[in-house]
Amino acid sequence: MKKITIGFDVYGTLVDPIEISVYLQSLIGNKAIPFAEIWRQKQLEYTFRRGLMNQYQNFDICIQQAMQFAAECLDVSFPSKEEENLLNLYSNLKVFPDVVPAFELLKQNNHTLVAFSNGVESTLNTLLSNAGLINYLADIISVDKLQTFKPNPKVYRYLALKTDADPADCWVISSNPFDVIGGKSAGLNAAWIQRDPSNIFDPWEYAPDITAKNLVEFSKLLNRSSHS
Amino acid sequence: MKKITIGFDVYGTLVDPIEISVYLQSLIGNKAIPFAEIWRQKQLEYTFRRGLMNQYQNFDICIQQAMQFAAECLDVSFPSKEEENLLNLYSNLKVFPDVVPAFELLKQNNHTLVAFSNGVESTLNTLLSNAGLINYLADIISVDKLQTFKPNPKVYRYLALKTDADPADCWVISSNPFDVIGGKSAGLNAAWIQRDPSNIFDPWEYAPDITAKNLVEFSKLLNRSSHS
Numbered sequence: 001m002k003k004i005t006i007g008f009d010v011y012g013t014l015v016d017p018i019e020i021s022v023y024l025q026s027l028i029g030n031k032a033i034p035f036a037e038i039w040r041q042k043q044l045e046y047t048f049r050r051g052l053m054n055q056y057q058n059f060d061i062c063i064q065q066a067m068q069f070a071a072e073c074l075d076v077s078f079p080s081k082e083e084e085n086l087l088n089l090y091s092n093l094k095v096f097p098d099v100v101p102a103f104e105l106l107k108q109n110n111h112t113l114v115a116f117s118n119g120v121e122s123t124l125n126t127l128l129s130n131a132g133l134i135n136y137l138a139d140i141i142s143v144d145k146l147q148t149f150k151p152n153p154k155v156y157r158y159l160a161l162k163t164d165a166d167p168a169d170c171w172v173i174s175s176n177p178f179d180v181i182g183g184k185s186a187g188l189n190a191a192w193i194q195r196d197p198s199n200i201f202d203p204w205e206y207a208p209d210i211t212a213k214n215l216v217e218f219s220k221l222l223n224r225s226s227h228s
Numbered sequence: 229m230k231k232i233t234i235g236f237d238v239y240g241t242l243v244d245p246i247e248i249s250v251y252l253q254s255l256i257g258n259k260a261i262p263f264a265e266i267w268r269q270k271q272l273e274y275t276f277r278r279g280l281m282n283q284y285q286n287f288d289i290c291i292q293q294a295m296q297f298a299a300e301c302l303d304v305s306f307p308s309k310e311e312e313n314l315l316n317l318y319s320n321l322k323v324f325p326d327v328v329p330a331f332e333l334l335k336q337n338n339h340t341l342v343a344f345s346n347g348v349e350s351t352l353n354t355l356l357s358n359a360g361l362i363n364y365l366a367d368i369i370s371v372d373k374l375q376t377f378k379p380n381p382k383v384y385r386y387l388a389l390k391t392d393a394d395p396a397d398c399w400v401i402s403s404n405p406f407d408v409i410g411g412k413s414a415g416l417n418a419a420w421i422q423r424d425p426s427n428i429f430d431p432w433e434y435a436p437d438i439t440a441k442n443l444v445e446f447s448k449l450l451n452r453s454s455h456s
Contacts, residue, residue, distance in 0.1 A: 046430070048276035049406055053379050055413055068431040151281050178277055185283055202274070203296040 005165035006106065007116030007141065009174035010124060012040075013193055013215075014115070015093035015131055023089055027082065031074045038073055042066035044178070047118055047149035056147040059118045063090055091123060095131040096195070102215030103136040109223065114139040116159050116172065118149050139163065151182025160188065171209075173218065175199070181206045191218050233393035234334065235344030235369065237402035238352060240268075241421055241443075242343070243321035243359055251317055255310065259302045266301055270294035272406070275346055275377035284375040287346045291318055319351060323359040324423070330443030331364040337451065342367040344387050344400065346377050367391065379410025388416065399437075401446065403427070409434045419446050 011017050017040050024032035043059075043066040050056055057065075064087060071077060078086065106113055113136055117124055121142040128134045141162050143155045150156075160167045172183030175193040177200075183190035184206040192201060192208035193215060201208070210225070212218035239245050245268050252260035271287075271294040278284055285293075292315060299305060306314065334341060341364055345352055349370040356362045369390050371383045378384075388395045400411030403421040405428075411418035412434040420429060420436035421443060429436070438453070440446035 045273065045276070048273065048280055049379060049409075052276055052279040052377070053381060053410060053413055065431050069428060072428045072431075149280070151277060153281060181277075182281060185281055200297060200300045203293050203300075 002169070003110055003112065004169045004171060005112045005114065005160075005163040006171045006173055007114050007159045007163070009172070009176060009179050010115050010117040010119055010127070011093070012195075013096075013173060013175045014099050014133060015095050015127065017090070017093060019094045020086070020089050023086075027078070028074070028076050031076060035070050035074055035076070038070040039063075039066050042069045044176075048178075051149040051152050054148075056149075058120050058144055059149075060087075060120050060123055062118075063087065091126045092130050093127060095133060096214070098214035098216045099131075099133065100136075102219045103133070105216065105219040105223075107136065112138050112163060112165075114141050114159075114163060116141045118143050120144050150179050151185070153182070153186040156183050156186035156188050171222075173215070177201045180208045184208070191222070193218060230397070231338055231340065232397045232399060233340045233342065233388075233391040234399045234401055235342050235387045235391070237400070237404060237407050238343050238345040238347055238355070239321070240423075241324075241401060241403045242327050242361060243323050243355065245318070245321060247322045248314070248317050251314075255306065256302070256304050259304060263298050263302055263304070266298040267291075267294050270297045272404075276406075279377040279380050282376075284377075286348050286372055287377075288315075288348050288351055290346075291315065319354045320358050321355060323361060324442070326442035326444045327359075327361065328364075330447045331361070333444065333447040333451075335364065340366050340391060340393075342369050342387075342391060344369045346371050348372050378407050379413070381410070381414040384411050384414035384416050399450075401443070405429045408436050412436070419450070421446060 008014055018036045021032040021036035024035050028035060043062050046062040046066055115124055115128060115137050119142060121140055121144060124140050124142060141159055143149055146154055146158055148154060160170045167187045170188045172188050172190040174180050175195050180190040180192045181204055189209045191210040194211055194213055210218060210221050212221055236242055246264045249260040249264035252263050271290050274290040274294055343352055343356060343365050347370060349368055349372060352368050352370060369387055371377055374382055374386055376382060388398045395415045398416045400416050400418040402408050403423050408418040408420045409432055417437045419438040422439055422441055438446060438449050440449055
């Protein structure tokens with residue numbers, strides 16, 4: 001079986017940023033879920049805009065500024081100690097239950113697994129260690145080195161370059177449609193993990209090579225397509 | 229008084245894209261407002277992402293694809309004739325009531341007023357004619373010429389270049405914080421029109437030179453700052 005390089009998006013794909021709402025519940029009650037959603041949505045918007053503006057600030061800063069935005073938007077305020085706690089939660093996000101079984105399956109086929117994320121490398125290191133995933137990963141590849149963000153085509157080419165893989169043997173695995181489209185548009189393979197059946201893929205000129213409801217299903221579909 | 233060049237953002241600043249929800253109400257009832265909001269938010273996200281990806285498709289296409297996304301998201305479908313009607317509404321958006329009085333005030337001071345938008349020039353021409361604004365404007369400056377979108381710094385420099393103005397004498401006027409930040413970051417002046425007091429300015433490293441609740445207030449504040 002041909003060995004391939006698989007770059008896993010982290011936030012939303014391996015670990016769940018919306019799960020922060022459980023902690024937020026105790027602080028702000030029924031504003032917890034909207035807060036977590038605005039926080040996440042704004043983080044991404046900030047990366048797109050900073051990438052397009054060539055005004056890079058790292059993902060930790062985008063997370064922090066998006067948190068401030070969400071707080072102002074929902075008219076809540078936290079003492080600065082609590083803000084720090086909330087930001088620290090981003091290093092302790094809950095891993096989705098399908099991740100470890102999928103990593104085991106993929107390792108059996110000797111594929112190279114790497115984390116590939118907008119996050120800052122040291123933050124990712126802490127997060128992936130806490131999540132118990134670090135030993136499965138051959139590398140942590142952060143866009144921070146390039147001072148831009150997904151879906152800049154540069155970052156997908158960097159994934160192939162850094163893992164010494166031909167783009168045609170390189171996969172981007174993400175629950176975020178923008179990331180799947182970014183990978184495809186840069187000439188890599190890409191799988192969309194549609195964790196929630198109500199998630200929608202953007203009606204653009206790109207489609208995922210594989211759509212799966214979780215990473216175990218993806219691993220099986222990949223195996224099948226590699227053998228065919 | 230020093231003459232300046234004023235580039236007005238169009239969607240959300242001169243005309244109201246959310247007002248489309250009035251028409252949508254008759255089609256989809258209480259899904260109308262969420263539809264209009266998702267539609268607008270996705271349009272912008274699509275421009276940011278396409279700009280960052282260097283995969284330009286014009287704003288008419290972004291509007292159309294964002295409409296498809298909103299429909300799928302809210303599980304509604306329209307006959308294709310109705311889709312066409314909805315897209316045509318984007319050429320007939322309602323002008324905010326403060327626009328004409330503000331243009332009259334600014335014209336008295338011989339400032340150069342131009343439209344400066346993500347929109348396609350021919351679409352903007354129809355929209356601004358229908359809105360009764362075309363005769364106030366010295367030019368319609370569309371990012372389409374550059375095949376990228378706001379807030380790419382190129383488009384703000386193009387506004388200055390195209391109007392033959394020094395960036396220091398050039399203003400970007402927008403209700404969209406990303407556009408104000410884009411203008412400031414490219415070295416122009418910028419005013420934020422905070423049409424709704426609940427709108428929030430991103431907590432980044434840029435602030436507007438003027439914040440006003442509408443364009444008439446902006447015109448008066450500009451006049452005052454020019455005389456001081």
